Amino acid sequence: MHESTDDSPASTKLCCTIGPVSNDVATLCALLGAGMSLARFDLSYGDPSLHQVGLDNVRKAVQATRQLCATVMDTLGPEIVVLNRSPDPIALTAGQTITLTCDAAAPASSSLLPISYPSLHGSGLQPGRNIFVGQYLFTGSETTSAYLTVQSVAEDGQSVACLVANSCVLEGVQLTVHFGNMSNAAPILSEQDKRALVRFGKPNAVDFVALSFTRSAADVAEARAYLDAIGMRNTKIIAKIENKEGLVNHREIIGAADSVVLSRGSMGNCLDPEKMFLAQKMLLSECNFAGKPVFVTRVVDTMTEAPRPTRAEATDVANLVLDGADGIILGSETFRGKFPPCSSVWA
Known part of the structure; x- marks a missing residue:
């Protein structure tokens, strides 16, 4: 050839x-x-x-x-992103629980991630659904992405408790959040x-x-x-x-x-x-x-x-x-x- x-x-x-x-x-x-x-x-x-x-x-x-x-x-x-991050990476451990909140004023931490979405009420999000959190332009091979499973959704639609499936360190210029099969208005x-x-x-x-x-x-x-x-x-x-x-x-x-x-x-x-x-x-x-x-x-x-x-x-x-x-x-x-x-x- x-x-x-x-x-x-x-x-x-x-x-x-x-x-x-x-x-x-x-x-x-x-x-x-x-x-x-x-x-x-x-x-x-x-x-x-x-x-x-x-x-x-x-x-x-x-x-x-x-x-x-x-x-x-x-x-x-x-697109939904994580708000109010400090310059430091956010470390997550497999098996821990983390809450995603619609409170745009809350600081981001290893137990709480505020997101740029006003309310999850009526979005169709249910226990068992998957959520992905990863750095901007994630490749899937890095250890800077988190795979979450919904445990419960607050009645007012302002927060969701999730189980972390993998240990990782969230970092990068921006963290994006992907809700599997959620209607985004x-x-x-x-x-x-x-x-x-x-x-x-x-x-x-x-x-x-x-x-x-x-x-x-x-x-x-x-x-x-x-x-x-x-x-x-x-x-x-x-x-x-x-x-x-x-x-x-x-x-x-x-x-x-x-x-x-x-x-x-x-x-x-x-x-x-x-x-x-x-x-x-x-x-x-x-x-x-x-x-x-x-x-x-x-x-x-x-x-x-x-x-x-x-x-x-x-x-x-x-x-x-x-x-x-x-x-x-x-x-x-x-x-x-x-x-x-x-x-x-x-x-």
Whole structure:
């Protein structure tokens, strides 16, 4: 077998999440040389001024390399996060009980985690349901994620007691909380998102806004109306399908959005592992049939720590392309990984 010497642009696009290890000009030039065609800035955490540094450097790298690169701004949306953390990690022990509370003023600790959700009343959360708490862009292989089982839900819906299944240390720039099969009624654009769009998205004329946890065509329409109202009519909308509600309504979402992302990390918290491939193949096929670009996440997770992917990961990327994926998104690999350009080459 001979290696290809074709240096023409790849038809499958590569989107890289820009973070602390990849926001300098030199690294961004390397990412562009490795094939990055979209730079993703996740405004679900941090101050917009922090992301501005990375975006400014992307544009410097584009000028230096003379390679085109679109910009993507990710939103927080209905995503639930842990509030009021101290700089210190939170250690949990297997078998202990921990309470998740809707009290936004409570301090986070190893026995209490305040979350960014007003009330769990009417959410359908029941004893026996699973809850996942992990660092931003979790890979599943690190020891910084907690798997919880609901023991009881308070009658007023303000707290839930859980049993911790594994010992871990919760840390990272942000801790996200995923409730298995819970109905989330939060708005598609949080107040934080709206401020970020005005302060970051509009002044920088970002090319795409990625809507986290898109649940229906109505979510896309609501976001479109807000973007138009603040003068971002030319910005396209990428709908991220990452829970069962979005999966059930995928056809109407595909019809309403400009592009779609299958977020396998978040989706994996509400689907059985053996069903993920069915959701993936269905969504890729539906997007291809509708003529809508579709991206997939979580492809070479191990390259957050290693310079080469596993054989399974390399095969997964190849199968994604063969199944019709228009692009893949690198998350932790380029956000906090040790080998950002290497992961881009292998992806």
